[in-house]
Amino acid sequence: MALADSSAIAATWSYAQRRAPSIGWLGALSVLLMAAYLGLLSEAGLPASAVATVAAVGIAALTSGIAGFAFSAICSAMLFQFRHDTVGVVETMLICSIANQAMSVWLLRHEIRLPPLTPFLIGGVIGVPVGVWLLLHLNVAAFKVGLGALLVAYSSYMLLRRPITLQRTSRASDVAAGFVGGMVGGFAATPGAAVSIWCGMKGWDKARQRAVFQPFILAMQFVALAAIAALHAKGGPSVAIPPLAWACVPAGLLGTWWGMALFKRLTDIQFAKVVNFLLIVSGVGLLV
Numbered sequence: 001m002a003l004a005d006s007s008a009i010a011a012t013w014s015y016a017q018r019r020a021p022s023i024g025w026l027g028a029l030s031v032l033l034m035a036a037y038l039g040l041l042s043e044a045g046l047p048a049s050a051v052a053t054v055a056a057v058g059i060a061a062l063t064s065g066i067a068g069f070a071f072s073a074i075c076s077a078m079l080f081q082f083r084h085d086t087v088g089v090v091e092t093m094l095i096c097s098i099a100n101q102a103m104s105v106w107l108l109r110h111e112i113r114l115p116p117l118t119p120f121l122i123g124g125v126i127g128v129p130v131g132v133w134l135l136l137h138l139n140v141a142a143f144k145v146g147l148g149a150l151l152v153a154y155s156s157y158m159l160l161r162r163p164i165t166l167q168r169t170s171r172a173s174d175v176a177a178g179f180v181g182g183m184v185g186g187f188a189a190t191p192g193a194a195v196s197i198w199c200g201m202k203g204w205d206k207a208r209q210r211a212v213f214q215p216f217i218l219a220m221q222f223v224a225l226a227a228i229a230a231l232h233a234k235g236g237p238s239v240a241i242p243p244l245a246w247a248c249v250p251a252g253l254l255g256t257w258w259g260m261a262l263f264k265r266l267t268d269i270q271f272a273k274v275v276n277f278l279l280i281v282s283g284v285g286l287l288v
Helices: 002-019 025-043 048-067 071-079 086-107 114-137 140-160 171-188 192-201 206-233 243-263 268-287
Strands: none
Touching (some): 025 048, 025 243, 048 071, 071 140, 071 268, 086 206, 114 171, 114 206, 140 268, 171 206
């Protein structure tokens, strides 16, 4: 039964790759559309920081389209160089990442299985409020240092490690991985790292991992938004989704679309190295 599920997921993933947009005149058109959109926002009177925010979302979405995750990690490293409203940045990333992940989850909708996904979701729902509490109470400097250290440690591990496959894992360990992912997602909007590492250690192939961690990421982002609203109602700092977040969504979707086209042309080794190198650079940028 497990072999049949794995084969079905692999077949669907192959279909999604074939359906992804090809690089060519459509790719060139997407670049022109992005430039035109940024120009329109600038002409509309948006400040340079707002236009830069939209551009950062597009670049991060492109990377996420290649890797299947890491949108918020790349995006936050860029945004925190010129923005200091921690909650506003995280909410912007959550809104855009929800749109991006929804596109990917839709492609995998027929092959997502609840039994392997459920333990991660249980742990994530418990972990998100812990992360959101940290978000609402940590100062910006501590937030940047913590996130930067996390990115450097995680990416260095992924680049230098030898393949590790555990012979046996339990549902309790899946719940624990989901808890860590949910907690990190709550304060940094990056819930996928812990779950993707754990799925890899379980020996799952890329397609099967993606059928778990992408719906997990999408679910945790909804939970995080709800947790932010709930903790705000209990006396936390003022929280309101900024209008700029919605202006970033088209750039995020376009970047995701373009990233899928690039993903088709990279080997597993190439795309892993590119993504992890970018994560290290982003983490160092937050630490300096």
